[in-house]
Amino acid sequence: MYVCPRCKGTLLAFACNKCGAQYPLINGIPSFLQGPSADERQFVRDVYDDIYSHHENVWADQGRSEKFIGFFSDLVASLPHGSLLEVGCGEGTLLAALPGEHKFGIDPSIHALARAAKRSTARCAVALAEDLPFPANAFDMVVSVGVMEHFANPDAATAEICRVLRDDGHYVALIHTDLSRSQRIALKIREFLFPKFRPLAFGSWIKKKLWRPIRQPLRKSYTIESARDCLQRGGFLVKRLVTRQSDPAAPLAGSHVIIFVVQKAAG
Ligand SMILES: C[S@@+](CC[C@H](N)C(=O)[O-])C[C@H]1O[C@@H](n2cnc3c(N)ncnc32)[C@H](O)[C@@H]1O
Numbered sequence: 001m002y003v004c005p006r007c008k009g010t011l012l013a014f015a016c017n018k019c020g021a022q023y024p025l026i027n028g029i030p031s032f033l034q035g036p037s038a039d040e041r042q043f044v045r046d047v048y049d050d051i052y053s054h055h056e057n058v059w060a061d062q063g064r065s066e067k068f069i070g071f072f073s074d075l076v077a078s079l080p081h082g083s084l085l086e087v088g089c090g091e092g093t094l095l096a097a098l099p100g101e102h103k104f105g106i107d108p109s110i111h112a113l114a115r116a117a118k119r120s121t122a123r124c125a126v127a128l129a130e131d132l133p134f135p136a137n138a139f140d141m142v143v144s145v146g147v148m149e150h151f152a153n154p155d156a157a158t159a160e161i162c163r164v165l166r167d168d169g170h171y172v173a174l175i176h177t178d179l180s181r182s183q184r185i186a187l188k189i190r191e192f193l194f195p196k197f198r199p200l201a202f203g204s205w206i207k208k209k210l211w212r213p214i215r216q217p218l219r220k221s222y223t224i225e226s227a228r229d230c231l232q233r234g235g236f237l238v239k240r241l242v243t244r245q246s247d248p249a250a251p252l253a254g255s256h257v258i259i260f261v262v263q264k265a266a267g
């Protein structure tokens with residue numbers, strides 16, 4: 001299934017027959033992102049490896065509740081999903097719950113994927129969305145949750161996701177649009193303090209803030225409009241937006257959380 005992420009040549013024992021690149025297996029997980037940290041892409045890998053080697057269930061307190069995972073999986077299940085790829089699958093909590101006969105997950109962090117591979121039967125690989133190690137038209141469905149905001153090159157990543165989808169395939173992407181400082185504070189109050197005081201969750205959030213605070217290498221700002229533009233430039237038609245306004249029962253962490261359901265445009 002895998003191809004060379006650089007030139008899309010076929011691989012034999014993880015060696016590219018076109019450009020000669022060789023990709024190692026690390027504890028059974030292919031790594032399509034090797035080399036020293038000088039390059040921006042390797043830097044991204046190193047920062048996430050550092051985060052995942054010091055923290056577990058890193059984003060669990062950011063709206064990835066069981067209810068949310070069930071809601072997102074049902075949304076995916078309502079669309080064709082036989083072959084499915086999760087981009088930026090992290091530790092694989094969602095990947096394990098998602099439907100699909102042939103599931104794949106990619107992430108720059110080998111530490112995250114080691115956990116994802118234990119949680120789910122999906123095939124996992126170290127890779128970036130900007131250089132996917134899959135042939136064109138390989139998937140019925142691609143999903144990403146909280147990842148688009150962190151792409152170094154959103155246009156390249158979106159075009160790659162479109163390339164690996166079959167014609168009419170769907171991309172379901174959850175993104176966090178920007179919040180002002182006061183909106184961020186209000187969100188945390190609602191999450192931990194009022195109307196329900198959640199001392200354990202609050203304590204573990206504070207601990208995470210003080211002990212090795214999590215700083216992702218990149219965060220791009222999005223509005224609904226700019227995210228929509230990016231998806232359309234990448235070759236998608238926007239089919240549906242799931243927001244707190246459109247779907248009040250949807251278990252989303254706030255009104256800044258948007259799920260785009262988009263489809264590969266014909267031709
Ligand atoms: C905020 S975390 C979300 C992780 C997971 N989707 C979740 O919801 O638990 C962002 C994830 O995107 C991955 N990531 C960052 N840049 C990426 C890129 N260019 N391509 C693919 N994944 C990327 C990170 O390693 C990290 O696991």
Ligand SMILES: [Zn+2]
Binds near residue numbers: 005007008016017019
């Ligand atoms: Zn190659």
